[in-house]
Amino acid sequence: MGLSEQLSEDMKQAMKEKDKLRLSVIRMVRAAVKNKEIETGAALTDDEVLGIVQKELKQRRDSLQAFESGGRADLVDEAKAEIAVLESYLPAQLSEDELRDIAARIIAEVGATGKRDTGKVMSKLMPEIRGKADGKLAQQVVQTLLP
Template sequence: MVMIKDRIREDMKAAMRSHDAARLSTIRLLLAAIKQREIDEQIEAGDEDVLAVIGKMVKQRRDSVEQYRSGGREDLAANEQAEIDVLSTYLPQQLSDEEVAAIVEEAVAEVGMTGMAAMGKVMSVVKPRVNGRADLGKVSALIKARLTA
């Protein structure tokens, strides 16, 4: 099975050959972020690590898009959105809201606790199941809503 990092490197070569400057720039940023994580944590980044880096980069760019749009800078928001589109190609298929809700329900049943005291335990069960396939901020809000209901 091809590792995500290898696929990213191949895509970088393809972007160089096709003179796709925007895609090449985004891929280089991604590879630099992966390399930085490898150096910081003194590890060889596996698929889980790479997905975490990509997820973090996508989240940062989504926040930037919101800020640029609220500031009336649609041109900068479009650039950030283009980067999100490139980065998203490396993420696994995103879970639907219904699928995430079902996973949360399973986790709450597994933990067998209710109330906000169970938040950490439920999140620790849900996180590995949705990692890279759902926005953890939304998942956390869903868990909180479920536990306080």
Template structure:
């Protein structure tokens, strides 16, 4: 079952359960997936759908940070609930140790020696962890290992 089909099935389940919170988030995901489908002018592959879901997840994560900085507890609670629903469709995220291992391997592969090779290392690491790790975590791991 593709990601788009899973989202549709979960939307039907949420409708039947009358779960308004989950239904609202799933409808937003479904809309984002449909917009992407129209944009690329073909059925979405699982990889393309995963990229859309990752983008939605990242937007909510950034919103959560902003709401916390602004002491908006009402919006923090709502956004955390949305994040839990979106997380169901995300691939399993890599741990910090796994990210550091991939970064160390990549540094050896590209022959990086210092901070001047940062861009080269990031360019090689990001395709390996696409959708499975936050870019900020990868960035920090690369910086710490190159310095």
């Protein structure tokens, strides 16, 4: 079952269970998917749907930081719950050690010698870890590994 179909099935299940939060999050993701399909004129692949889920997740994490710094405990709890729902659609995340190993291998492959080669490393690293690790964390790891 593809990710789009999984979202549809989970939406139906959330309706049956009257899980308003989960239903709301899934509807937002499905709306974003539908908008992208209209924009491109074609059905999206699972990777493209996964990208939309990641984008929504990033927005929630950014909002969470803003709510925490603003002292809005009510919105913090809601954002954390939404993040949990979105994370359930992502593949298993890489640990920092696993990410470090992959980044070290890619640094060796491209022959990176310094911080100025970060772009080359990241362009090769990101397709390999897409959906499995956060881009900011990946960049931090690469920065620490490059002299």
